[in-house]
Amino acid sequence: MFTSGIVAGLLFAGLAQCAIPLCPAPPQNASKPILDSFVSFSIEFSSFPDFAGNSSNPNAFSYTLLKNLGGLQGSNPIIRVGGNTQDYATFDASQTEALIGSFNFNRSKDYPTTISIGPSYFDSYSTWPNMTFLHGFNLAKNGTVGYDTLIGTVPLACKALGNGKLAYWQLGNEPDLYKTSSQGPVRPSWWNETDYVQEWLNKTRIMKQLVQENCPEVVAQGKFKFYAPSFGGAGNSLNLIRTWNAGLDADNDIAFIDSHKQPGVTLQGTLMNHTSTVLSVAKHLNESNLLANTGLPYILGETNSLYNEGAPGLSNSFGATLWGVDFNLYCAATGIGRVHMHQGTNYRYASWQPVQTVNETLGTKAPYYGNIMVAAFLGDLTANNVSISDIELGSTYQNAYAAYVNGRLERVAIIQMRAYNTTTGASGPRPSETFTFQLPPGTNKGASVKSVGVQRLLANGSDAITGITFDGYSYNYELDEGRPVVLNNVTRNEVVQVAQNGMVTVDVPWSSAVILNLHW
Ligand SMILES: *[C@@H]1O[C@H](CO)[C@@H](O)[C@H](O)[C@H]1NC(C)=O
Ligand SMILES: *[C@@H]1O[C@H](CO)[C@@H](O)[C@H](O)[C@H]1NC(C)=O
Ligand SMILES: *[C@@H]1O[C@H](CO)[C@@H](O)[C@H](O)[C@H]1NC(C)=O
Ligand SMILES: *[C@@H]1O[C@H](CO)[C@@H](O)[C@H](O)[C@H]1NC(C)=O
Ligand SMILES: *[C@@H]1O[C@H](CO)[C@@H](O)[C@H](O)[C@H]1NC(C)=O
Ligand SMILES: *[C@@H]1O[C@H](CO)[C@@H](O)[C@H](O)[C@H]1NC(C)=O
Ligand SMILES: *[C@@H]1O[C@H](CO)[C@@H](O)[C@H](O)[C@H]1NC(C)=O
Ligand SMILES: *[C@@H]1O[C@H](CO)[C@@H](O)[C@H](O)[C@H]1NC(C)=O
Ligand SMILES: *[C@@H]1O[C@H](CO)[C@@H](O)[C@H](O)[C@H]1NC(C)=O
Ligand SMILES: *[C@@H]1O[C@H](CO)[C@@H](O)[C@H](O)[C@H]1NC(C)=O
Ligand SMILES: *[C@@H]1O[C@H](CO)[C@@H](O)[C@H](O)[C@H]1NC(C)=O
Ligand SMILES: *[C@@H]1O[C@H](CO)[C@@H](O)[C@H](O)[C@H]1NC(C)=O
DSSP: OOOOOOOOOOOOOOTTTTEEOOOOOOTTTSOOOOTOOOOEEEEEEGGGHHEETTTTEOHHHHHHHHHHHHHHHHSOEEEESSSSGGGTTEEETTTTEEEEEEETTTOSSSSSSSSEEEEGGGGGGGTTTTTTTEEOOOOOHHHHHHHHHHHHHHHHHHHHHHTTTTTEEEEEGGGGGGOOOOOOOOOOTTTOOOHHHHHHHHHHHHHHHHHHHHHHHHHHOOOEEEEEEEEOTTTSOOOOOHHHHHHTTTTSOOOOOOOOOOBBIIIIIIIIHHHHHHHHHHHHHHHHHHTTOOOOOOOEEEEEETTTOOTTTTSSSHHHHHHHHHHHHHHHTTOOOHHHHHHHHTOOTTTEOOOOOOOSSSSEHHHHHHHHHHHHHHHTTTSSEEEEEEESSSSSSSSEEEETTTEEEEEEEEEEEEOOEEEETTTTTOEEEEEEEEEEEEEEOOOOOOEEEEEEOOOOOOOOSSOEEEEEEEEEOHHTSSSEETTSOOOOOOEOOTTTTTTTEEEESSEEEEEEEEEO
């Protein structure tokens, strides 16, 4: 088996060469404690009835997958219901169907672009106990239709999200693209940040009056708070900083500065590429730094590996799973407060397909295993202060992260992203990289790390779309409808010994990832 050592950054004096030093306590640039529900989701508005079902037919499979993640990170993912289709949806109070959508393939093959919802749409919020939601309200539709939709849906949403189901509010999806959308502009060319802010304030004030009338406890409990402005990304026709300066938070009702991102284009070139992940997150860190004085967390309220809902053979592959781990952990390490991975029925990048369709089989998809690894690495965020630090390996193909729990180093994650394609690589043995870490000396009343447990995220190769496991568990639908099932043909409970000098060495096959759990 071909192996090679890793030379990493600075070395502590006296340590053997090539060992990656680990600090016992969070280094200066480690994150602040990670917020609850870091692993969260965004579900396309038109797909939400598929994902959640309704009260006569709840989607238990989706619920199981979400609860698995909740169990690992200490609280359930927060579900944002929105996306482009939230801004297409109009309301018809007399419609009995939850959602009637029609496709126009010139505009999108993935979702309907003409949508009408009825009151029963909101029944889908009743199917998942203990889950919290944001309902994405339509901002794009102006005139009477837009106004009627807003006043028709706010009372239904606030009632459906009573009893602890309400996370936050959201009005409009990616309004920075309204003037330029390739699916048809919905605002005139002169519409600038000032106009957007005036419209947003006007409509959120109308919403607040309606909530006050229909669900006064929401306002009384201080829960009329927004994710905003939910822009599509840096460089579009509205600028986030100018928008903020134009008074977006004049009413003090924004809880999270929300931006979106769809980065990738190719697998090795951009997804399985740490350099590219660093560059793509940098734009958001810039924005977030410029708004640091607001004191509000900056989050990615809708993101995934590729625009246009992903590409087959790319966004549904294990390579994209590895991207998801690196991207999310890099976001966590650099202070992005929460990441909502975007989902939709038949979407190539989806973590799971909630219903059977002609296009896609019902089931757990490769990216879900990345969500699991991220949640496992963060651990229970509700019971502990967990801080993540980037152990920059200076490589395009791999990176590592450290998790500090209540100030002490507990876990290390390594993501190896060299493409190992089962189709092209099957002729030779699968290469691996060897990583050697220098563990910190005893810190806990003189105790030092006794042994290190290994959990692996594995598949046959970066192009695999099935047969994925984390720590020997499969979450596939066909085994136990999404509940974790231990496979007896995958190694688990692997332990690596700590050498006398505090060195620990682990092999990581190309296109795989590991978590090292330190046993102090
Ligand atoms: C509830 O879901 C079932 C199964 O998908 C469907 O047949 C029914 O029409 C739905 N009810 C409403 C009100 O949409
Ligand atoms: C889609 O585009 C084609 C070619 O431009 C056009 O002929 C057709 O009418 C369009 N369909 C719809 C539903 O707009
Ligand atoms: C919801 O959460 C409460 C409090 O944590 C718990 O007691 C209850 O069992 C949960 N219900 C479900 C269906 O998970
Ligand atoms: C209202 O919406 C229409 C189309 O959706 C758009 O053409 C128009 O410019 C909008 N007007 C304003 C003032 O936003
Ligand atoms: C938007 O346009 C109006 C009218 O031209 C102008 O007064 C205002 O300063 C512009 N706002 C921004 C943020 O550029
Ligand atoms: C919103 O704008 C409309 C039209 O300009 C105006 O009539 C209404 O009073 C405004 N509502 C609020 C709450 O600002
Ligand atoms: C990885 O991304 C960087 C930055 O975009 C790019 O320069 C580099 O060519 C990419 N690497 C590969 C192997 O494609
Ligand atoms: C971040 O901001 C700095 C300073 O304004 C700028 O020089 C740099 O190009 C920005 N980086 C990105 C990726 O936008
Ligand atoms: C889904 O399948 C239908 C019927 O085969 C096809 O017309 C449509 O293009 C497919 N949609 C996508 C997004 O592939
Ligand atoms: C954090 O600090 C380490 C060590 O100085 C450095 O290698 C790494 O690039 C930094 N990471 C970030 C995200 O600033
Ligand atoms: C794997 O290799 C095959 C054959 O060369 C190629 O068609 C396919 O695109 C590759 N897949 C990935 C995900 O790189
Ligand atoms: C391991 O077991 C699972 C579940 O029984 C099976 O689907 C899979 O094909 C097996 N993998 C190998 C490499 O035998």
